[in-house]
Amino acid sequence: MSAIKPSIPKGTRDFLPEKMYKRQQVIGTIKDTFEKYGYAPLETPSIEKLKVLSGKYGDEGEKLLFKVLKRGTGLENLLKEENEFVVSEYDQLVEEALRYDLTVPLSRVVAMYQNELTMPFKRYQIQPVWRADRPQKGRYREFYQCDIDTVGTESMLADAESLAIVDEILRKLGFTKFVIRLNNRKLLNGILEYSEISGDQSVSAMIAIDKMDKIGLDGVRKELEGRSISAQSISKLLSVMEFTGTSEETFSFLSKTCGANVSVQTGISELDEIANYTESLGMPQDSYKIDLYLVRGLGYYTGPIYESVVEEPKIGSLTGGGRYDKLIGMFSGNDIPATGTAFGIERIIDVMEQLEMFEDIKTKTKVLVTIFDGDSIADSLAFAAELRKAGIATECFPEAVKMKKQLSYTNKKGIPFCILIGPDEIAKHEVSVKSMDSGEQTTLSRSDAVSFLLKNSMG
RNA sequence: GUGGGCGUAGCUCAACUGGUAGAGCUCCAGGUUGUGGUCUUGGUGGUUGGGGGUUCAAGUCCCCUCGCUCACCCCA
Structure with a gap:
């Protein structure tokens, strides 16, 4: 073969x-x-x-x-x-x-x-x-x-809700060091208009702006120059983009410098609205930051855009979205x-x-019921059924092979308990319960074994 | 589409300037015929990605090809 x-x-x-x-x-x-x-x-x-x-x-x-x-x-x-x-x-x-x-x-x-x-x-x-x-x-x-x-x-409330959900989910999953970058396509477009960049050049400029976190400000400047955008426009654009500060500071700076532009004005007020709503929703305000360099593709976005990133390890964004x-x-x-x-x-x-x-989960099975020999199959199956009826995830070894092999399987699968039912147990209508973790083994009546396993295998 | 790195046992990898392909882990069996995880003994397992060339001799050098991978572009 x-x-x-x-x-x-x-x-x-x-x-x-x-x-x-x-x-x-x-x-x-x-x-x-x-x-x-x-x-x-x-x-x-x-x-x-x-x-x-x-x-x-x-x-x-x-x-x-x-x-x-x-x-x-x-x-x-x-x-x-x-x-x-x-x-x-x-x-x-x-x-x-x-x-x-x-x-x-x-x-x-x-x-x-x-x-x-x-x-x-x-x-x-x-x-x-x-x-x-x-x-x-x-x-x-x-x-x-x-x-x-x-x-x-x-309504910007819908956008704010998206941000709140991103924040809630990332936290629930256990992330602590992440930030949601927030920007607005209207704002970006307005800044480009203000910088007298239009048509194909604005698309080109956005590609350059988007590379900020990879190539830095000087890199962006070079990109813009390489894309044959006039020196005047570049300096005008970067003078706006360079600004750093809190959300409020950024908004007031933008209003002052290029607020005459309608798109800029709309963009700011949308972002401002979102900021207010997220606060009311109880979202930690340090979860997001206004990031004028965020562009997010070139497809269909028309308003607020956002993506969440972690600093380490270095990988692209974890979530991303916006208004279309x-x-x-x-x-x-x-x-x-x-x-x-x-x-x-x-x-x-x-x-x-x-x-x-x-936390590593190797299996969800809580109990493995072994099979001693051909004569004991019925007892093993019946007890396994009893355990399942009690809501305990149970599997039965499918062959009456050596105990060593069945225990080895139980161990490798990470199943916490196993049940042994041999001639001795059957005679007394009992089962032996073995904890794979401690190696301890006790022989109990069947009903006691069920309640013992219920107590010890849940949670 | 562009550029780098790498292909040897199921997995992770060795093999000095070409000179008989090896180890660990996994798997199987025994030590222990009602007991795992530790230990110990043995065993299975390979057309060195494929094809061609150089050579007395190629895993090793050369060419081609396939595959994987990382980065760029772009993107989650």
């Missing part, structure tokens, strides 16, 4: 049980919090029409779409030499693609089911998404996203405002592993 060398596609992973327990723990915490705030679950198909996805993620994002080859294109015939295969239209080859994020599918859903959904529509969605980029640390081709979004309200008031309109024809945030659970888990924030 010559085996195929087993492997999985790059950027994908298998999640073995020990890892799944960690993932479930994180996802469970996130889901519980979402529901506590009134968000309802939604799932959408893995594949979407290419038309739905394309044009939403910018040029770079477009390249990263996993496209699905249409059936019956005749492309297979390319393998036959005599066949000449010509495609005149791209969509002859592809009409579907794998979901790239959860926001665009949501927008599609809202547009499709407008009359069925009660607005404002608050939903959460936890599903895998796919991106065809080169994997690297903290970056995969298939990964899960957890999104919450509020659709149908322009125009996206749904691309499907529905009329604009429907929306805001929301995505949790990068892969990164959250990676970081939690690196910081050793998990």
